[in-house]
Amino acid sequence: xxxxxxxxxxxxxxxxxxxxxxxxxxxxxxxxxxxxxxxxxxxxxxxxxxxxxxxxxxxxxxxxxxxxxxxxxxxxxxxxxxxxxxxxxxxxxxxxxxxxxxxxxxxxxxxxxxxxxxxxxxxxxxxxxxxxxxxxxxxxxxxxxxxxxxxxxxxxxxxxxxxxxxxxxxxxxxxxxxxxxxxxxxxxxxxxxxxxxxxxxxxxxxxxxxxxxxxxxxxxxxxxxxxxxxxxxxxxxxxxxxxxxxxxx
Ligand SMILES: [Zn+2]
Numbered sequence: 491x492x493x494x495x496x497x498x499x500x501x502x503x504x505x506x507x508x509x510x511x512x513x514x515x516x517x518x519x520x521x522x523x524x525x526x527x528x529x530x531x532x533x534x535x536x537x538x539x540x541x542x543x544x545x546x547x548x549x550x551x552x553x554x555x556x557x558x559x560x561x562x563x564x565x566x567x568x569x570x571x572x573x574x575x576x577x578x579x580x581x582x583x584x585x586x587x588x589x590x591x592x593x594x595x596x597x598x599x600x601x602x603x604x605x606x607x608x609x610x611x612x613x614x615x616x617x618x619x620x621x622x623x624x625x626x627x628x629x630x631x632x633x634x635x636x637x638x639x640x641x642x643x644x645x646x647x648x649x650x651x652x653x654x655x656x657x658x659x660x661x662x663x664x665x666x667x668x669x670x671x672x673x674x675x676x677x678x679x680x681x682x683x684x685x686x687x688x689x690x691x692x693x694x695x696x697x698x699x700x701x702x703x704x705x706x707x708x709x710x711x712x713x714x715x716x717x718x719x720x721x722x723x724x725x726x727x728x729x730x731x732x733x734x735x736x737x738x739x
Contacts, residue, residue, distance in 0.1 A: 499548045500590035505727055509533040509552040512600040515564030517649035517700030519670040520657055522566045525600040526554045528656050533597035535720020557605040560691050564699050572608040579612035587622045595625040595727050603684050623734055627726040634722050641702045645681030650702015652715060659712030675703045
């Protein structure tokens, strides 16, 4: 976009979608930017659903850096402090509000607890201090968590079947196929380990930075998952737009 195109995209009921990923270890078979690829796919799928109903949504360049403390001992992982991640998102929202966007939506599938807390804090600050509505479907919470397949619900879902399938659909050339095919399942539940106070992938039972079933991944499942993520984002945005319309009445 040029600045004039961005000016034209803003306005009442205009939606800006920020894909937020991480640069983080994702097993020996997926690239560090896996969560960026997933967030971009989610944002695009959500924007397509909105466009089909006549709602214009602008997908921003992805924010690739955030908090990733669980993976920080693995080479390549670059973790921001949660307060830094919160401040970046709030600053971006201030710019979007200044230029007339009516709603910020956050497309995110990176589930590090410090990261999710930083986004929840950012959403709160943006609503309170900037008066800008925010749609942020936190995938670890109801109702969204139940819609993303069995591996996701089990919590063994980092660089496993769920995420590997999406990268196979979006950027197959980045998947190290010969390695993926040989990876044994790791059914250790990352979400349970987090609830039990673990602080790293190693402590949670993932000494190769993956959980779940990467060898089961398929591009077809990835395409279906991207649609499910797009639907979740679309529904969260529709709910916010509905609340804005109610307030305006
Ligand atoms: Zn991930």
